[in-house]
Amino acid sequence: xxxxxxxxxxxxxVHPQGGHDDQHHWTDMxxxxxxxxxxxxxxxxxxxxxxxxxxxxxxxxxxxIMMAVKFFAVVFYFMHLKFDNRLFGMLFYTGLFLAIGVYCxxxxxxxxFSP
Amino acid sequence: MADVTIxxxxxxxxxxxxxxxxxxxxxxxxxxKLAMWLFLGSECLLFGGxxxxxxxxxxxxxxxxxxxxxxxxxxxxxxxxxxxxxxLTMVLAVSAARRRDDRNTTVxxxxxxxLGACFVAGQVYEFTTFYREGLGFTTSLFSSSFYTLxxxxxxxxxxxxxxxLSVVGMIVRGRAPSDKAELIEIVxxxxxxxxxxxxxxxxxxxxxxx
Numbered sequence: 001x002x003x004x005x006x007x008x009x010x011x012x013x014v015h016p017q018g019g020h021d022d023q024h025h026w027t028d029m030x031x032x033x034x035x036x037x038x039x040x041x042x043x044x045x046x047x048x049x050x051x052x053x054x055x056x057x058x059x060x061x062x063x064x065i066m067m068a069v070k071f072f073a074v075v076f077y078f079m080h081l082k083f084d085n086r087l088f089g090m091l092f093y094t095g096l097f098l099a100i101g102v103y104c105x106x107x108x109x110x111x112x113f114s115p
Numbered sequence: 116m117a118d119v120t121i122x123x124x125x126x127x128x129x130x131x132x133x134x135x136x137x138x139x140x141x142x143x144x145x146x147x148k149l150a151m152w153l154f155l156g157s158e159c160l161l162f163g164g165x166x167x168x169x170x171x172x173x174x175x176x177x178x179x180x181x182x183x184x185x186x187x188x189x190x191x192x193x194x195x196x197x198x199x200x201x202x203l204t205m206v207l208a209v210s211a212a213r214r215r216d217d218r219n220t221t222v223x224x225x226x227x228x229x230l231g232a233c234f235v236a237g238q239v240y241e242f243t244t245f246y247r248e249g250l251g252f253t254t255s256l257f258s259s260s261f262y263t264l265x266x267x268x269x270x271x272x273x274x275x276x277x278x279x280l281s282v283v284g285m286i287v288r289g290r291a292p293s294d295k296a297e298l299i300e301i302v303x304x305x306x307x308x309x310x311x312x313x314x315x316x317x318x319x320x321x322x323x324x325x
Contacts, residue, residue: 028210035203039196042317046192049322060323067318071311078206079307080300085144088152095156099163106167 026077034077041066151301155308162312165267166319169260173320176257180250186321187241194237195317198272201230202310205303212299220299221286227306228279231272238269261320268316271309278302 026034045066052059076082081089140146173182208223242262250258282302285291292298 025210025213028207031203031206031210035200038199042192042195042199045318045322046188049188049324052324063318063322067314070314074202074307074311074314078202078310079304087142087144088148091149091152091156092159093156095159099159102160102163103167103170106164106171110171 025080025083031078034073038070038073041070145297147301148297148304151304155304158308158312161267162264162315165260165264166315169264169320172256172260174257176255180248180254181257182261182320183324185245185248185250187244188321190237190241191317191321194234194241195313197230197237198234198310198313201227201234202307204230205306209296209300209303212296215295217286217295220295221283224279224283224286224299228276228283231276231279231306235269235272235276238265238272242266264320265316268309268312271312275302275306275309278305 045063048055048059048063048066055062075092081092142149176182204223204227208220208227211219211223242265245258252259252262279302282291282299286295
């Protein structure tokens with residue numbers, strides 16, 4: 001299958017206007033390491049859900065932090081957004097923040113914050 | 116593979132242009148990639164609405180058919196692991212496509228489609244089990260919002276599998292466009308998006324107690 005020796009050669013250097021900065025492309029081994037790290041975090045999340053009573057009020061923040069780490073690790077590195085043109089990120093984050101706004105609006109509509 | 120440097124002034128045109136050629140567009144970016152990111156931004160809104168609805172209705176169920184009674188966390192964890200690993204195989208396909216390694220590109224795309232199919236099969240099994248336990252689509256607001264959210268996600272994964280297999284077919288028949296790496300990268304963006312949506316669903320729906 002794929003070898004690291006192959007993937008360590010930078011494929012192409014492209015003008016930044018092209019939207020790519022291929023110097024930042026990871027090697028296959030780096031992608032595998034990240035995937036393993038994400039798998040470990042998933043295992044920790046599941047373990048945490050079984051021991052939620054031991055963590056008390058820290059349970060929810062810990063779970064949400066681990067979820068956010070996984071989410072942005074995939075977005076930044078697997079989707080390459082960290083190294084790609086900023087316009088792509090703007091389009092995606094606009095949708096993401098609007099979605100969070102939709103959630104807050106829905107909570108307000110249903111008087112979620114009312115005593 | 117030799118390094119190739121391409122600048123706007125001397126970028127070749129036509130079918131012989133190398134992968135990631137500079138795009139002669141208003142923004143200087145690939146319009147196809149721009150369109151995919153715009154689509155993914157709009158998809159955030161779709162899933163934002165569905166997740167919001169579920170979070171609001173998750174407590175609206177009968178006493179014996181709520182999340183705590185029906186969830187099978189070990190099974191769903193394995194499904195999540197499978198989908199996470201499919202993101203890895205997808206990124207390896209993109210990496211192989213950048214090296215113009217058609218054989219490995221095809222293999223990794225097929226593995227990604229296979230892992231996606233395993234995930235969808237797991238979801239069908241899970242839905243069937245819930246239904247047999249008495250949790251139908253109209254049983255409660257909780258069940259309606261749950262099936263709608265996870266069902267929409269399952270449809271997205273299924274569409275992704277069809278796209279992956281279509282790309283494999285194009286490569287095998289030699290009908291893929293000259294900028295194959297960009298095509299596979301765009302398909303990869305869609306696939307990774309499906310994965311990040313599941314990352315949210317797995318934590319918010321399955322792991323946080325109702």
